[in-house]
Amino acid sequence: MWKLLTDSSCDLPVSFYEENDIGHISLSCLIDGEVVWGKNKSIEASTFYQMMRDGAKPTTSQVNPQEARAFFEEYLAESKELLYLGFTSGLSGTVNSARIAAEEIMEERPDVKIIVVDSLCAAMGQGLLLYYCNKLWKEGKSMREVADFAESNKMNVVHLFTVDNLFDLWRGGRVSKTSAFIGTLAAVKPLLHVNYEGKLVSVDKCRGRKKALNSLVDMMAEKMGSKKDINKEMIMINHGDCLEDAELLRDMIKERFGYENFMINNLSPVIGAHTGPSLIALFFMGDVR
Numbered sequence: 001m002w003k004l005l006t007d008s009s010c011d012l013p014v015s016f017y018e019e020n021d022i023g024h025i026s027l028s029c030l031i032d033g034e035v036v037w038g039k040n041k042s043i044e045a046s047t048f049y050q051m052m053r054d055g056a057k058p059t060t061s062q063v064n065p066q067e068a069r070a071f072f073e074e075y076l077a078e079s080k081e082l083l084y085l086g087f088t089s090g091l092s093g094t095v096n097s098a099r100i101a102a103e104e105i106m107e108e109r110p111d112v113k114i115i116v117v118d119s120l121c122a123a124m125g126q127g128l129l130l131y132y133c134n135k136l137w138k139e140g141k142s143m144r145e146v147a148d149f150a151e152s153n154k155m156n157v158v159h160l161f162t163v164d165n166l167f168d169l170w171r172g173g174r175v176s177k178t179s180a181f182i183g184t185l186a187a188v189k190p191l192l193h194v195n196y197e198g199k200l201v202s203v204d205k206c207r208g209r210k211k212a213l214n215s216l217v218d219m220m221a222e223k224m225g226s227k228k229d230i231n232k233e234m235i236m237i238n239h240g241d242c243l244e245d246a247e248l249l250r251d252m253i254k255e256r257f258g259y260e261n262f263m264i265n266n267l268s269p270v271i272g273a274h275t276g277p278s279l280i281a282l283f284f285m286g287d288v289r
Helices: 014-020 045-053 065-076 094-108 123-138 143-156 166-171 177-185 209-227 243-257 269-275
Strands: 003-007 023-025 028-031 034-037 059-061 081-086 113-118 157-162 188-194 200-207 235-239 262-266 280-285
Touching: 003 065, 003 123, 014 123, 023 065, 028 269, 034 269, 045 269, 059 269, 065 081, 065 094, 081 094, 081 123, 081 143, 094 113, 113 143, 123 143, 123 157, 123 235, 123 262, 123 280, 143 157, 157 209, 188 209, 200 209, 209 243, 209 280, 235 243, 243 262, 243 280
Parallel strands: 003 023, 003 081, 081 113, 235 262
Antiparallel strands: 028 034, 028 059, 157 188, 157 280, 188 200, 235 280
8 A cells, every 4th residue: 555645844733644644754943053843853832932922033944855765765664655745845945855865766666656746835735735635545546646636736725824913924034124114013914825836925915913814714715716615625724823813714714604624723833933923824725826
């Protein structure tokens, strides 16, 4: 039986990987040069984001080819067929490291097959695509069938984001300090998404947190198109360290569309280092990103 693998940028609960026997490799987050989150290292989300509020400036580190190779070789002891769904190449070089490692291994071992898919997705957008790939794996689909599904559907995974505090984006290097200062004075809340290149870009702005959350729901209505029924299965919401806002967004979506199945989780330090504690992110399937 082939094996489904991914990386920690899916931002799914650890229990999801364990319950579904999905292998995942961790990118790393460092504060003052020390790894606080990564392989065999974890930190509570509330602790990490409080450190950011207190002025910590975390940095992140992608998986290198040597680490990716060791990861693949670990799972080749179980199966000679591996499908790896990777963090968008628009934000990290991790998936390219995985490709290098896979090619090296397959050149040395002709009996092994490793497929690497650049999801062009991030956070629970990547997690949502993994969710559907895992469902197909459970249904007995072949590795090639699931890989083809991922390639064919990854552009339908919609990522919508907002932050309450523009200084969160400034600390993460996403906006200038001047823009953060002026925007904060004007109570501007940016609306962002992940584009077709897998990069985080701004699409609009509004004033006030609740208006920003309402705007995410309005954008969801615009982008779902023919995918309304599939979204009955699962909607995913990430937050930095603002669970109440995540639950408010969930309730808005329930009221607007009648959906009942949601997964809510903290944004991991690797992505949260660049977006901060006030980020809210919504993920669903749509006709267009």
